[in-house]
Amino acid sequence: MQATTVSRSVDVPARVSSWLRDVWPPLLTFVVVIALWEGAVRLFQIPLYLLPAPSQILETFLARPGYLLRIGLLTFTNALVGCAIGVTLGCLVAALCVRWRVVADGLVPLAVAASAVPIIALSPLMGIWLGSISPASKIAVVAVMTFFPTLVSVYRGLVSPRADALLLMRSYAAPQRVVFSHLRAPAALPFLFSALRVCATLSMIGAVVAEFFGGPQNALGVYIKTQAGILRTREAWAAILVACLYGLAFYVAVVLAERAAMPWKRGR
Amino acid sequence: MMHTAPIIEFDRVSKVYPSGGGPVTALHDVTLSIAAGEFIALIGPSGCGKSTLMRLIGDLEQPSAGTVRVKAKTPEQARRDRDYGIVFQAPVLYEWRTVRKNVELPLEIMGRPAEQRRERAMSLLRMVGLGDFAQAYPHQLSGGMQQRAAIARALSFSPSILLMDEPFGALDEITRERMQVELLSIWAESEPRPTVIFVTHSIPEAVFLADRVVVMSPRPGRVQRIVTIDLPRPRVFETREAPRFFSLVTEVREALRAVDNGR
Numbered sequence: 001m002q003a004t005t006v007s008r009s010v011d012v013p014a015r016v017s018s019w020l021r022d023v024w025p026p027l028l029t030f031v032v033v034i035a036l037w038e039g040a041v042r043l044f045q046i047p048l049y050l051l052p053a054p055s056q057i058l059e060t061f062l063a064r065p066g067y068l069l070r071i072g073l074l075t076f077t078n079a080l081v082g083c084a085i086g087v088t089l090g091c092l093v094a095a096l097c098v099r100w101r102v103v104a105d106g107l108v109p110l111a112v113a114a115s116a117v118p119i120i121a122l123s124p125l126m127g128i129w130l131g132s133i134s135p136a137s138k139i140a141v142v143a144v145m146t147f148f149p150t151l152v153s154v155y156r157g158l159v160s161p162r163a164d165a166l167l168l169m170r171s172y173a174a175p176q177r178v179v180f181s182h183l184r185a186p187a188a189l190p191f192l193f194s195a196l197r198v199c200a201t202l203s204m205i206g207a208v209v210a211e212f213f214g215g216p217q218n219a220l221g222v223y224i225k226t227q228a229g230i231l232r233t234r235e236a237w238a239a240i241l242v243a244c245l246y247g248l249a250f251y252v253a254v255v256l257a258e259r260a261a262m263p264w265k266r267g268r
Numbered sequence: 269m270m271h272t273a274p275i276i277e278f279d280r281v282s283k284v285y286p287s288g289g290g291p292v293t294a295l296h297d298v299t300l301s302i303a304a305g306e307f308i309a310l311i312g313p314s315g316c317g318k319s320t321l322m323r324l325i326g327d328l329e330q331p332s333a334g335t336v337r338v339k340a341k342t343p344e345q346a347r348r349d350r351d352y353g354i355v356f357q358a359p360v361l362y363e364w365r366t367v368r369k370n371v372e373l374p375l376e377i378m379g380r381p382a383e384q385r386r387e388r389a390m391s392l393l394r395m396v397g398l399g400d401f402a403q404a405y406p407h408q409l410s411g412g413m414q415q416r417a418a419i420a421r422a423l424s425f426s427p428s429i430l431l432m433d434e435p436f437g438a439l440d441e442i443t444r445e446r447m448q449v450e451l452l453s454i455w456a457e458s459e460p461r462p463t464v465i466f467v468t469h470s471i472p473e474a475v476f477l478a479d480r481v482v483v484m485s486p487r488p489g490r491v492q493r494i495v496t497i498d499l500p501r502p503r504v505f506e507t508r509e510a511p512r513f514f515s516l517v518t519e520v521r522e523a524l525r526a527v528d529n530g531r
Contacts, residue, residue: 164360167328171354172377173347182377186364264364264405 049231061238072242075220078135079207079250082142083199089143090150091192097151098158098184099176108155114148123210132214142206146199150192157191158184190265193258200254204247275304275429275463276325281334283320283489294320296488297334304428307455307464309478311471311520313527317489318467318482319433325465326352326431339428346429350378353422353462357434359414361406361421368393368402371421378425392420395454412443419451423458430455430462436473445508448476452503471524475516476503483520485527493523 034054040046041053048056061068097104123141130137161183169179211221220239227235259266283295295317302308310318323329324336327343338346346352353374361370371389380388393399396416398409406414415435422430436444455461468474474481478497485492497516499507507513 162358162360164356164358165362167356168354168360169377170328171326171347171352172374173350174377178377182373183362186362189364262364264366264407 049233052234052237056234057237057241060234061241068239068242071218071223072220072239072246074135074216074218075138075207075211075243076204076246076250078138078210079142079203079246081135082139082207083146083203085139086143086146086203087150087196087199090147090195091154093147094151094154094158094188095180097155098180104155108152111148111151111155115152119145119148120206120209123213126210127213133216135215138207138210138215141210142203145202145206149198149202150195153191153195153198154188157188160191161187189262193254193261196254196258197251200250201247204243204250208243273304274301275306275339276300276302276465277337278321278324279335279337281324281331281336283317283324283329284332293488295324295331296490298489298491300482300491302463302465304463305461307477307479308466309474309481310465310467310484311469311474311481312484312489312492312524313469313486315489316484316486316527318484320489321484322431322433322465322467325429326354350374350425351428353425353427353430355415355418355422355430355432355435357437359406359411359418361414361417363406366403366405367398367409367417370406370417371424373421374425388424389420392424393417395457396420396450412439412447415439415447416450419454423454423462426458426460426462428460428462430464432464432466434467434469437468444470444473445505448473449503449505452477452501456502471517471520472508472513475499475513475520476508481520483523483527492527495520495523 038053038055041051052060093103093107097107120141122144123137124132126137126140130140158180165183165187166179169183174182208221208224211219212225215222217223220243224236224239224243227233227239278298278300281295281298282293285292285294294315298317298321300321310321312318320329324331325338325343327347336343339349339351341349361367362373365373368386368389371392372385375385375388390399390402393402396419398413398416398420401409401413401417406417409417415438419435422432436447439447455464464477466474466477475495475497476499481495481497483492483495484490495516499510499512499516
């Protein structure tokens with residue numbers, strides 16, 4: 001008790017300052033890049049249809065934020081559902097791989113290879129199988145995209161405990177179920193979250209790009225494609241901005257969940 | 269010291285590992301009997317099979333020939349009955365559990381009620397001087413403190429046998445000597461007092477801690493000599509400065525040198 005009180009009172013200001021130290025370099029870089037972009041567009045008088053300035057994109061977004069966020073939400077829902085399916089299946093199959101190593105021997109190298117393949121290329125085929133307008137085909141693309149990296153990462157996490165840690169369980173005569181719940185699963189948690197970080201990004205990309213191959217009119221990918229097709233670049237960029245916002249929100253949610261789920265990693 | 273009936277018995281035990289360059293005999297024809305409540309140190313050069321011997325007792329490995337009996341049972345049965353606590357060279361604390369939760373782990377697996385677990389863990393943590401660190405995570409502790417937590421964890425379910433595989437091997441000399449004194453006082457306070465099998469390659473450590481030092485020789489691993497340590501208990505810091513301590517250290521050292529010459 002005493003130790004935690006002491007460490008807390010010392011850590012809080014230290015933690016805030018270390019957070020600031022972590023945050024300002026990327027923030028500064030972001031501001032500089034945006035300023036350069038804005039400056040270049042104005043200085044070289046780049047035509048609007050080629051590249052609008054950040055201020056114009058923001059203006060376009062602010063003109064009808066409700067509409068853009070709403071169509072974004074539709075796409076984001078596909079991303080979320082697909083990601084949930086892919087990650088859940090990835091975890092389940094990883095657990096099966098630990099129970100039956102034969103499955104792992106056959107599957108894991110394949111999953112590693114599949115992680116390196118542009119699964120997004122499956123989109124048109126998913127459209128044929130599940131209907132190009134229906135959300136099912138988008139969800140399926142995202143599920144397949146997130147399944148493989150989750151499987152690989154979580155499997156590695158589940159088999160990460162060292163021999164001594166497993167011998168300890170053996171000395172307690174712990175049944176396999178307990179070894180899984182008390183050792184393998186918690187050891188895999190950091191691996192799961194690093195997979196989730198990747199999947200958060202991947203799933204938004206997957207959902208938007210899948211819509212390039214067809215989807216309802218009020219979907220973000222379709223909107224970007226149509227607007228770009230008629231050279232309404234500002235509108236396309238504003239929609240891209242919305243995609244970025246959702247993707248970022250997803251990522252931040254994962255990071256927050258990670259911090260909440262793994263208190264022992266804090267303040268390291 | 270009076271000893272009761274043997275708790276651990278090795279009867280002509282051998283252990284052979286298959287390897288690329290043909291089978292390697294880690295342990296050859298070992299016969300050894302250990303009394304309940306005894307503190308046994310296993311010492312010898314690398315490859316003498318001292319860790320193998322410890323692991324055979326704990327059913328972490330199985331003999332190739334001969335029999336090991338623990339409390340008149342097979343080591344496997346003894347393991348299933350949770351007769352062993354184990355401490356490795358690395359503390360092997362689970363990083364996602366607080367120090368207290370780590371000490372509670374065996375009790376949790378054995379299905380003890382939460383309140384009882386908590387009390388037992390706290391009293392052990394106070395005993396090893398970690399009462400203030402119950403809520404800390406392992407990475408916030410020094411190496412010596414982590415190892416103390418590992419010892420508390422091994423003692424949590426009051427096993428009748430404590431297997432320790434070079435537990436202080438990774439610590440600096442000063443911490444190590446302090447930990448040896450602490451281990452003996454923890455051991456003396458434990459009720460019932462466990463039988464300890466302590467693997468080490470430090471001669472003074474073996475002499476300071478043990479009732480008997482089992483000197484082993486390599487290739488193939490076998491028992492070379494058993495040196496009885498008649499230093500009075502409780503052993504304290506000053507014990508290391510006693511003339512009898514030095515003569516016993518010399519005796520063990522000579523036994524180890526005989527091992528070298530015999531090769």
